Amino acid sequence: MPDSSPSRGRVRLVDVADLAGVTKSVASRILSRDETLNVRPSTRQRVLEAAERLQYSPHAGARALAASTTGALSLLIPDLTNPVYARIARGAYQRAHELGYVVLLAEDTAETDAGADFTDLVGSGRVDGLLIASARRDHPLIESGRLAAIPHVFVNRTVPESGRNVTVDLQLASRVAFEYLHGLGHRRVAHISGPGDLSPARERERGFSAAAEQAGAPEPLVVHADFSEAGGFAAVERILDERPDVTAIFAGTLPQSIGALKALHVGGRRVPQDVSLLSADDLPMAAYLAPALTALELPLQELGTAAVDGLVHQLRGQPARDVTLSARIRIVERGSVAAAR
Amino acid sequence: MPDSSPSRGRVRLVDVADLAGVTKSVASRILSRDETLNVRPSTRQRVLEAAERLQYSPHAGARALAASTTGALSLLIPDLTNPVYARIARGAYQRAHELGYVVLLAEDTAETDAGADFTDLVGSGRVDGLLIASARRDHPLIESGRLAAIPHVFVNRTVPESGRNVTVDLQLASRVAFEYLHGLGHRRVAHISGPGDLSPARERERGFSAAAEQAGAPEPLVVHADFSEAGGFAAVERILDERPDVTAIFAGTLPQSIGALKALHVGGRRVPQDVSLLSADDLPMAAYLAPALTALELPLQELGTAAVDGLVHQLRGQPARDVTLSARIRIVERGSVAAAR
DNA sequence: CTGAAAGCGCTTACAG
DNA sequence: CTGAAAGCGCTTACAG
Numbered sequence: 123m124p125d126s127s128p129s130r131g132r133v134r135l136v137d138v139a140d141l142a143g144v145t146k147s148v149a150s151r152i153l154s155r156d157e158t159l160n161v162r163p164s165t166r167q168r169v170l171e172a173a174e175r176l177q178y179s180p181h182a183g184a185r186a187l188a189a190s191t192t193g194a195l196s197l198l199i200p201d202l203t204n205p206v207y208a209r210i211a212r213g214a215y216q217r218a219h220e221l222g223y224v225v226l227l228a229e230d231t232a233e234t235d236a237g238a239d240f241t242d243l244v245g246s247g248r249v250d251g252l253l254i255a256s257a258r259r260d261h262p263l264i265e266s267g268r269l270a271a272i273p274h275v276f277v278n279r280t281v282p283e284s285g286r287n288v289t290v291d292l293q294l295a296s297r298v299a300f301e302y303l304h305g306l307g308h309r310r311v312a313h314i315s316g317p318g319d320l321s322p323a324r325e326r327e328r329g330f331s332a333a334a335e336q337a338g339a340p341e342p343l344v345v346h347a348d349f350s351e352a353g354g355f356a357a358v359e360r361i362l363d364e365r366p367d368v369t370a371i372f373a374g375t376l377p378q379s380i381g382a383l384k385a386l387h388v389g390g391r392r393v394p395q396d397v398s399l400l401s402a403d404d405l406p407m408a409a410y411l412a413p414a415l416t417a418l419e420l421p422l423q424e425l426g427t428a429a430v431d432g433l434v435h436q437l438r439g440q441p442a443r444d445v446t447l448s449a450r451i452r453i454v455e456r457g458s459v460a461a462a463r
Numbered sequence: 464m465p466d467s468s469p470s471r472g473r474v475r476l477v478d479v480a481d482l483a484g485v486t487k488s489v490a491s492r493i494l495s496r497d498e499t500l501n502v503r504p505s506t507r508q509r510v511l512e513a514a515e516r517l518q519y520s521p522h523a524g525a526r527a528l529a530a531s532t533t534g535a536l537s538l539l540i541p542d543l544t545n546p547v548y549a550r551i552a553r554g555a556y557q558r559a560h561e562l563g564y565v566v567l568l569a570e571d572t573a574e575t576d577a578g579a580d581f582t583d584l585v586g587s588g589r590v591d592g593l594l595i596a597s598a599r600r601d602h603p604l605i606e607s608g609r610l611a612a613i614p615h616v617f618v619n620r621t622v623p624e625s626g627r628n629v630t631v632d633l634q635l636a637s638r639v640a641f642e643y644l645h646g647l648g649h650r651r652v653a654h655i656s657g658p659g660d661l662s663p664a665r666e667r668e669r670g671f672s673a674a675a676e677q678a679g680a681p682e683p684l685v686v687h688a689d690f691s692e693a694g695g696f697a698a699v700e701r702i703l704d705e706r707p708d709v710t711a712i713f714a715g716t717l718p719q720s721i722g723a724l725k726a727l728h729v730g731g732r733r734v735p736q737d738v739s740l741l742s743a744d745d746l747p748m749a750a751y752l753a754p755a756l757t758a759l760e761l762p763l764q765e766l767g768t769a770a771v772d773g774l775v776h777q778l779r780g781q782p783a784r785d786v787t788l789s790a791r792i793r794i795v796e797r798g799s800v801a802a803a804r
Numbered sequence: 805c806t807g808a809a810a811g812c813g814c815t816t817a818c819a820g
Numbered sequence: 821c822t823g824a825a826a827g828c829g830c831t832t833a834c835a836g
Binding site: 485486487488489500501502503506524525527528529530531588 | 821822823824825827828829830
């Protein structure tokens, strides 16, 4: 096979144009599916075949430079370890792929201090916009003000006044949780929430308490804790201390639930005979714990999908908007919740 | 403040050069830390300050185009949900950051069929190279042959003959596991491995069996299973069926251990009184299960670090090489393993 | 229906 | 020590 001498071994647009017997202009327009273009079907065909045969893959940088668009989105998640984000990420990937975007994932913990790096992802023209699931309230990205010029969306968190929040209706979800427990006769109920400054945590609390008030039930005890096993453990210690007669606990995340289970065990409570435990986050693992956890299922994959839709909406020049998902919130019953005695 | 009219609001190299009173050439060389450059300290100072003041962030695409290097690496992981990869990713991030690279994470499951997308990440000049932790044996990336022209490294998996494998010495790790159990008097031992075609699984098996043989112990029962809770559950069912007198089980992953715990419980075995369970993957959660899991700790973060080093080594024109980590392999003792009765 | 040409924002020999 | 200029591989008005 003769070498058509592409520089550095890269197949360029001009190579496929040459092979197809057209100019770069036409090739470019055909390959980028320019709708306004009228070409003979046979020409189109030749170009497509040439691209295929040469395994042509446009240079993203050159395209970004010329068109000032990258075709890439970045998803910033606070904790790779939390499977909740895996679900969101999958939804995001899938939709992005459908829309012709690539999504680049990045973990954005306080330790990595990656905030700067990530603003730079957009600043340096690597991505067109940001899907921000990082939950830190005083995130450098937000504080910096650099976000203002950048298309972005907040996922699973809420930044007041931003008009860019894509969230599950956590107040509704918490209400569902409360009413489920209340319906089983539980009257002394506690809720393990997240760190006080995180918006999802605040909303769960609000929904839970509001539901209690509306039901005329005693005010639930709300305890703030880290979203981790250790957090759940410590929270239950405090709950048992302040309210030893508690009959049901609603934990905000699965890791917290695992810690809670342990602390209940240590505290001599049987689950669910003495205390019922309802977990947020329905993940495969929940079914394998002892007892299997009854959990609140949320539309996480849909959240990822909606986030990409919201961001792409902005990229197309539409104004940002809040999106709240309230479908597909339900309780998956397993063994950790029983009727109050 | 007067508008210096940057196009599209972007601050360009020429803007900082102007502000500093030099040409683009000099500014470029100073900002990209060109060692061979000799400039007056005062000039360097002015350029750096100008860049700082304008919040200059070079256009990654333009740079990629001109220098044919992107400063980005991509880490492909098979399952976002598995915390093992989070640890590897953190190590990779940190080292990449130190070396001036950005790392872009992507989940590469069979379902997303993302193989093509990812080859394209390099093909399209978005990243300089790939850190491949995807474990599928017949991965489209490998099959396609396109990988040949692309700097890459396999992380936590081994592709024979590739000379690009960055791994923990799993044979050694399994030996450590076996000898720990053997030392406690266990003679009827089983191992829950992964799907038969995954290289880490095969190596763990080999190491485990070899250690048994060397100790003159009976051959361990090895059961293949999915790396999930369900896999661990099914594996233990089979083990109890084939070898009801088993006294110790070594599970290859934490999710498998969780499933195993459940199956042992269902099978009427107490852990560790009747059967000891040793888990691979020491993660925070292990301490909160009932019983707390004794686990094999592996140098996962170091694995990520070494992978980046290996890839950057290639990017600098050095030949690829295998790297095997054998330090920091140890047993973290908790409650799930006891001496044989 | 198709082509010639400018320009996106950088880097990097090559000159001075 | 610093500058002028070509070129990386695309897209996109603008012409024909």
